[in-house]
Amino acid sequence: GQNIDQPTEMTATEGAIVQINCTYQTSGFNGLFWYQQHAGEAPTFLSYNVLDGLEEKGRFSSFLSRSKGYSYLLLKELQMKDSASYLCAVHSWGKLQFGAGTQVVVTP
Amino acid sequence: EAQVTQNPRYLITVTGKKLTVTCSQNMNHEYMSWYRQDPGLGLRQIYYSMNVEVTDKGDVPEGYKVSRKEKRNFPLILESPSPNQTSLYFCASSVEGSNTGELFFGEGSRLTVL
Helix, strand or coil: CCEEECCCEEEEECCCCEEEEEEEECCCCCEEEEEEECCCCCCEEEEEECCCEEEEECCEEEEEECCCCEEEEEECCCCHHHCEEEEEEEEECCEEEECCCEEEEEEC | CCCEEEECCEEEECCCCCEEEEEEECCCCCEEEEEEEECCCEEEEEEEEEECCEEEECCCCCCCEECCCCCCECCEEECCCCHHHCEEEEEEEECCCCCCCCCEECCCEEEEEC
């Protein structure tokens, strides 16, 4: 089986940086996704990490350490529209398991 | 426009009345999958399909059936719905499984079973 843990909620101010951690224990591993989900909407893709290291995509970066079972999503220059739930998901042989999501609240 | 389309978007039904939630994608994706989302539990995979006529159970398949007769369609069937299947359901698709590309999600189907 798989356990995927991420914090329930984080609050940060506009313009700041927030780091959302995700730890996982899996019986197999092909890659790790990060998705953003606004309330009442479908998740939208942010990043996919297969190899160790940092991948940067504009204001968002994602890091993976396979040996530690650890990933983080870094959100820089926070904007009000970044208030959403951020989902960590581990892919393993066709199965995709999601964490419960981290609700990020951006305050003015 | 590339998209994943689910129907119905909202449904209220009663226990035991069979229903089907349709899912269709126009991107020629091999991989399709169904999830349910419940408060505090996140998205949980119900079934997935790597290609036509190939389906596999996810983490919570009990009470559900699927079929993949055509590449574009992946319907979710609830033969005898029960109140614990009240949830928000998402269908998703991707190229060659989720190890090569992002999952594209449908807009979701909110199902209430009374």
